[in-house]
Amino acid sequence: ENLGHPVSSKNLNDGLTVELRNFQEQAVSWAIERENVPGGIQSFWWSKLPNKVGIGDLYYSPGLDMISPKPPKLVRGGFICEQMGLGKTVISLSIILQNPAPSTLQSGTLVTEDALDTASNGWSSTDNCAQKIGESNKCGSIFSRGTLVVCNVSLVGQWVDEAKSKLKDPGLVYPYYGQNRNRDPIKLAQNSIIVTTYAVLASDMQRYERNKGKAGSKWDIPPCESVRWWRIICDESHCLRSSQTKQTQAVKRLVAENKWCVTGTPMNTNLSDLRSQMEFIGIENLNRMFDCFKGLGKTGGKNMPRCFRALERFLLVMRSMMIRHSMNQTNISSGRELMELPKKTERTIKITLTKEERKAYNTIEKSAMEFYRRLRMQEDERVFNRKYLAILQKMIPMRLACAGGPVSQNATQKCADIDKGDKDRFHAKPDEHTECSICLNDFDDARATACGHIYCKECIEGVITAMDSSTGPCPICRREINLEMLRQVTFADNEVGDEENEGRDDSPDFVFKSKFEVLLRELRLIRVEDPEAKSLIFSQFKTTLKWLQTELVKHGFQFRTLSGDMTMKARAKALRDFQADPPTTVFLLSMRAGAVGINLTQANRVFILEPAINPALETQAVGRVHRLGQTKSVEIVRLVVKESIEERMIHFLKDRYGKEYSAVKKSTLSESSDVQSTKNS
Incomplete structure (x- = not known):
C-alpha cells in the first residue's frame, strides 16, 4: 500500500479550494x-541484465x-484504490492540477512524428494504437x-x-453526455x-x-477515440472487470x-477482476502474470510454498502500480x-x-422447496449445478416478502413487479444464461430483449435511459431495442416449468407490513429527536421502493428517490x-x-432493508454517508426477518467470505434487537 512513500515538497494544495490531508x-x-517515471511503471518490475557476452540486450x-529481449513498453498510470469516503475525486483533481501536459503542443492539433519529437518530456513518441501517427480522423x-x-x-x-x-480555475469542464452532446x-x-x-x-x-x-458518414472513428x-481517469473502474x-x-x-483506474473495490470476488483494468492501463504479459499469481489463496500442506511465491510476485507487481489507504490505518x-x-454504530x-x-x-x-426437491430428483449433480439461476429465481418471492410490500399469493411463479401473462414471458434454459453481461452478477429481475439477450431489468434500463431515450442498441448485438418491449424471463426447463404452471390462479396480493412498521417507528423517533435529520433507505427491489413511496407519504414523510431507469437530469434533480x-x-x-460513488453526507442514517448477496453493495451503501465531509455520528440499521431466507443468507455469506464478512457483522448482530409486530400480540 506504499505507506512509506514520501510526500512531494511541492505545495499540492496550490490551486485547490480545499486542503488535502496528509x-x-x-x-x-x-x-x-508514476506519471513521470522515465521507463514507465513496468520498469519497477523489469530490469536490464548486464551484457557481458555480447548477445544483445536482455531484460x-x-x-x-x-526474460525478454525487448524492454517493457512505456506505460504510465496505475490504480488509485483509496477506501470509499477517503476522497478519490479530490485526489484525482489534484493530480490533474499538479501534473499538466507539456505546453509545447496545443489541444486540437494533429498528432505527427515531428510534433512528438519536438515535444518536451511528457508526450511519448511511442504510438499506443494500431493507426499510423499523422493520419487524420x-x-x-x-x-x-x-x-x-x-x-x-x-x-x-x-x-x-x-x-x-x-479547483480555483477549473478551465473548460464539459459533460460529454446526452443526445445533443x-x-x-x-x-x-x-x-x-x-x-x-x-x-x-x-x-x-x-x-x-x-x-x-x-458514404458521407462522419463516424469514421468515435469522437473520444479520435x-x-x-x-484518462476511469472512475469506479471495477465495472471493467469483464x-x-x-x-x-x-x-x-x-x-x-x-x-488511471480509480475504485475502492478493484476486486469483487476474484483476482481476475483486475485483468481487464490492467489491459486498459496497458500492462503487458498478462497471461504470464496471472499464471504466476495462480497459487494465491491455496494454503496448507504442499501448496504453501507455491502460495508464498505467488504472494511475493503479486505484491512486487501490485505495489508498483497501486496505492490504497483505509480508514483504520x-x-x-x-x-x-x-x-x-465521526463515530459509526x-x-x-x-x-x-x-x-x-x-x-x-x-x-x-x-412451493420453492418443492421446486428445489423436484429439480434435485430429476437431474444428476452436474446438470443440477448448472441450474442455479432457476433456483435463485424461486428465491426472489421469499426475499420480496421479507422486504415488504404487496406480493402475489401465487408469487412462486412471478416477481411482484412483472407483468402477468405467458405472452410477456421469455423462457430460458438456466445452463445457457449465467449472469448479466452489464453488471456481471447473477440476474436480478431478469428481462429479455426482442433479440433474445438477457439482462437485469435495472441494468438494461440504466444503459438505455443513459441516452435520454426509451430506445437504444442492445449492448451485445447492437440491434435497436425498446424498453417497452422487454419481457420477463423464466429460468426453468420445460418439464419443471409446465408442472409449476399447473393450478395457477390470479390470487389477490398479500401485503407484508411488519418490516415497514419497524422502519416507520425508527423514522418517527428520528423526527422527534432531530426534525431535519436525513436518512437513506436502500432496497434491492423496485416494487418495494415503489410501495414505500406510497406509504411514506401517507405518514407525512417527504422523500426523493434514485433508480436505474432515471435519466441523468432526473437523477441530478433528485440529488x-x-x-x-x-x-x-x-x-x-x-x-x-444508488450505492456507488454518490456523496450523500447530508444524511447520517442508513437503513438496509435486505441483505445483499454481494457484500460489496452494502459496503458501498454505507460509504455514501460515512466518508470525508461527514460531520455527524452515523448509524447503520439492518432490518432482518427472523426465521426466514434473510437469516439463512447472512449465515451463507459468513461461510463464503469468512472473517472479512464476519467482522462486519459481528458488532452488528451483538447489538441486535428483536421486534414483533403489534398485530401479532
Whole structure:
C-alpha cells in the first residue's frame, strides 16, 4: 500500500479550494511519480541484465519470472484504490492540477512524428494504437492536454460540480453526455476536463461500427477515440472487470499518455477482476502474470510454498502500480488514524412476522422447496449445478416478502413487479444464461430483449435511459431495442416449468407490513429527536421502493428517490432536492443504482432493508454517508426477518467470505434487537 512513500515538497494544495490531508498528499505524490517515471511503471518490475557476452540486450522480471529481449513498453498510470469516503475525486483533481501536459503542443492539433519529437518530456513518441501517427480522423490522431473522466451516469453531475467547486480555475469542464452532446473531437480536445460515461462510449463505438464505410458518414472513428488524451481517469473502474462487455471494449480502445483506474473495490470476488483494468492501463504479459499469481489463496500442506511465491510476485507487481489507504490505518509519525470520521454504530433489528404474514410466507417457501426437491430428483449433480439461476429465481418471492410490500399469493411463479401473462414471458434454459453481461452478477429481475439477450431489468434500463431515450442498441448485438418491449424471463426447463404452471390462479396480493412498521417507528423517533435529520433507505427491489413511496407519504414523510431507469437530469434533480430541501428527510435508493460513488453526507442514517448477496453493495451503501465531509455520528440499521431466507443468507455469506464478512457483522448482530409486530400480540 506504499505507506512509506514520501510526500512531494511541492505545495499540492496550490490551486485547490480545499486542503488535502496528509494521506491524500501522499497519494498525489505517488501518482505524479508514476506519471513521470522515465521507463514507465513496468520498469519497477523489469530490469536490464548486464551484457557481458555480447548477445544483445536482455531484460529480466522477478515478478513474472521471465526474460525478454525487448524492454517493457512505456506505460504510465496505475490504480488509485483509496477506501470509499477517503476522497478519490479530490485526489484525482489534484493530480490533474499538479501534473499538466507539456505546453509545447496545443489541444486540437494533429498528432505527427515531428510534433512528438519536438515535444518536451511528457508526450511519448511511442504510438499506443494500431493507426499510423499523422493520419487524420484515426485513433488518437488529435492532441488534447485535457483529462477525460469516465464514470457511471449517476456521477457525471457530481464530477462536474466537484471540478468547478474544488479547483480555483477549473478551465473548460464539459459533460460529454446526452443526445445533443457535441461530437466534434477537435472541440472536445480543447476542454480541460471532459466527463462522460461508460454507456456513452459504448454507444459511440456501436454507432461507428454501424456507419463504418457508409458514404458521407462522419463516424469514421468515435469522437473520444479520435483524441490522444493527456490523461484518462476511469472512475469506479471495477465495472471493467469483464473484457466481453461493449463498455470495456470501448474504454480499452482509448488512447492516452496516462491511464488511471480509480475504485475502492478493484476486486469483487476474484483476482481476475483486475485483468481487464490492467489491459486498459496497458500492462503487458498478462497471461504470464496471472499464471504466476495462480497459487494465491491455496494454503496448507504442499501448496504453501507455491502460495508464498505467488504472494511475493503479486505484491512486487501490485505495489508498483497501486496505492490504497483505509480508514483504520494510522499515521506512522503521529500514531493517529488517517481519518478521524465521526463515530459509526451498527445494529440489526430482527423482525417477527405476524401470524398471517408467516402463513403467507410459509406457503411461498414451501412451493420453492418443492421446486428445489423436484429439480434435485430429476437431474444428476452436474446438470443440477448448472441450474442455479432457476433456483435463485424461486428465491426472489421469499426475499420480496421479507422486504415488504404487496406480493402475489401465487408469487412462486412471478416477481411482484412483472407483468402477468405467458405472452410477456421469455423462457430460458438456466445452463445457457449465467449472469448479466452489464453488471456481471447473477440476474436480478431478469428481462429479455426482442433479440433474445438477457439482462437485469435495472441494468438494461440504466444503459438505455443513459441516452435520454426509451430506445437504444442492445449492448451485445447492437440491434435497436425498446424498453417497452422487454419481457420477463423464466429460468426453468420445460418439464419443471409446465408442472409449476399447473393450478395457477390470479390470487389477490398479500401485503407484508411488519418490516415497514419497524422502519416507520425508527423514522418517527428520528423526527422527534432531530426534525431535519436525513436518512437513506436502500432496497434491492423496485416494487418495494415503489410501495414505500406510497406509504411514506401517507405518514407525512417527504422523500426523493434514485433508480436505474432515471435519466441523468432526473437523477441530478433528485440529488439536489434531497440535499437542499430541509423538509425532505428520506432518500429511497436502489442498492445497485444508488450505492456507488454518490456523496450523500447530508444524511447520517442508513437503513438496509435486505441483505445483499454481494457484500460489496452494502459496503458501498454505507460509504455514501460515512466518508470525508461527514460531520455527524452515523448509524447503520439492518432490518432482518427472523426465521426466514434473510437469516439463512447472512449465515451463507459468513461461510463464503469468512472473517472479512464476519467482522462486519459481528458488532452488528451483538447489538441486535428483536421486534414483533403489534398485530401479532
